[in-house]
Amino acid sequence: MEWQMAGGRRGSYLYKRPGSQNWWIRFQYSGRLAEKLGKVVQISLETPDRAQAELEAIPYIYAHKGMLLLAKGADDGTLRVEKRAQQYEPGREHRTESGERVIATPDQLIFMDEAGNILRMEPNGPAYELSVPSSAQDQRELSALRPRKKNDPDVAILETWLEHENIRPAIEREARTVFDTFKKLTNGKSFANATREDGRSLAKHFFDSGNKSATVQKKIGHLRAAVNLAIDENKLKFNPFSGVVAAKDDAQDRPPLDDDDMKIMRDNLENLDPEERLLWMLCATTGMRRGEAWDIDCEFIEKGVRCIRIGTKTPQSDRRIPLPAAVIPYLPAKIEGPLFAGSPKNVGRELIRAMRRFGIADQRKVLHSLRHRAQDRLRAEGYPEDIRWAILGHEDKTVADGYGKGFPMLKLKPWIEKIGF
Known part of the structure; x- marks a missing residue:
């Protein structure tokens, strides 16, 4: 990120301090500005991600250039x-x-919300406007950096989608972050005025931040879904996030955990934290995704079999499965609330660290490798395809949902027990 402005220094404003993972922004001044602000002003952008730091730096650079x-x-x-009256x-x-x-009167300013409710009142007193001649290049740079306006109508579109789909908190946080990133990248451009080039720029930002195609597709999918809902409700006519993620064969090879790996973990189970x-x-006995363990907050009994519902964040992954016998000793006598106090990210990270300590050194082998192992185990047993979907869930929405809901738990129980651990 580099700029040149009359009276300023050319070069990158961003840097990392020794011993700090976060990016910082630094400005240098001379003359009257140095007397008021100091010769050097340094501000932490509170993120280790370079691309995100560039976005966070924009309002500071706008003020600096002005x-x-x-x-x-x-x-x-x-x-x-x-001076104006x-x-x-x-x-x-x-x-x-x-x-x-x-609303301006000769004496007062009446500030209101969108519904017309009065928020506050202030005097409509004299105002002073500062102006200085500037080059066309300076004007273009300042215009590009101008902070976006509030009261964005797209906020309502996002909120409607979050409420309509009953999006769970973790996905909601990610969707809001993607929304804010889009607004910063486009200087507050509305969905109605956005083009596919804007959508591709958002995808490029995530790729440049080191994300794989599947992750970029998931992130942009939040905005694509919100806009699709707005289109269905005749609020928008075009989706700038449709078809903007380039197809790349960049999925990381995740080998399943082998028998030696599983023995290492069995031998060290008691060395793990309870969560x-x-x-x-x-994950080992069901092949569920890490985050799906946080879906569990209750259970039901069917023909004497303890069962749970997981994958509720999307229709294609929503399913009911029986609890394998091997996991029962680690569960409460009856599940009547969330099983974990820690977050998926924190508990998962500590579990990966434990795997490395115990001797599973291959960095490609992570918690998700248990899902690959579960698929291999079921495949080796000659499972019917619909049984696989019922236990593991679909990956794509192109396959009809509703699987698993029609299967008796007694039919799924023998198959899920074949996964083992």
């Missing part, structure tokens, strides 16, 4: 100060730079 232009105008005599022209409605509604041990047993 100060440089004003200081230059003050030094060379081109700075102009104009009122901050806003009386007798009409205005929008502030942050997007707020404001790590439970997560291992659930």
Whole structure:
């Protein structure tokens, strides 16, 4: 990220401090700005991701460039100060730079929300406007960096989708982060005005951040789904996030855990933290995804078989499965609430570290490798395809949902026991 502005220094503003993983931003000043701000101003951007740091840096750079232009105008005599009788022209409605509604009278400013409720009132007193001549390049750079306005109508589109699909908290947080990233990348462009080029730019940002195709597809899929819902409700006509993720053969080869690996973990089960041990047993004996263990907060009994429901975040993964016998000793007598206090990320990370300590050194072998192992075990037993979907869930929505819901648990129980651990 490099810029050049009259009166400023050319070069990258971003750097990392020794011993810190996060990116920082640094500005250097001279003359009157140095007297007020100091010769060097350093601010942590609180992220180790370079691409994200560049986005977080934008408002700081916008303010920095504006100060440089004003200081230059003050030094060379081109700075102009104009006084207006009122901050806003009386007798009409205005929008502030942050997007707020404001009604101006000769004496007062009445700030309102979108429903017309009065938020606050302020005097409509005199205002001072600073201006300085600037080059076309300076104006383009400042325009590109101008912070986006609030009261974005797309927020309502996102909120409607989150509520309509009953999105779980972890996915909601990811969707909001993707939304904010899109707005920063496009300087607040609305979904209605966005193009597929904007969608491709978002995909490129995630690829540049080191994400694989499947992860990029998942992230952008949140916005694509929200916009599709808005299209169904006649709020939008075009989806800028459809078909924007380039097809890449970049999926990492995840070998399944072999018999030696499983023996290592069996021998070290008691050396695991209770939550790590439970997560291992659930994933090892059922092939469920790590996050699906956090779906479990209750159980039901069918023909004497203890059963759970997992994969509720998407229709294609939503399923009911019987609990394997091997995992029962690690569960409460009856599941009546969440099984984990720690987050999926933290418990999963500690479990991976334990695997490495115990001697599973292959970095490609992770918790998800248990899912591959479960598929191999079922395949070796000659499972019917519909049994596989019922136990493991579909990966794609192209296959009809509803699998598993029609299978008696007594029919699935012998098959899930074949996975073992």
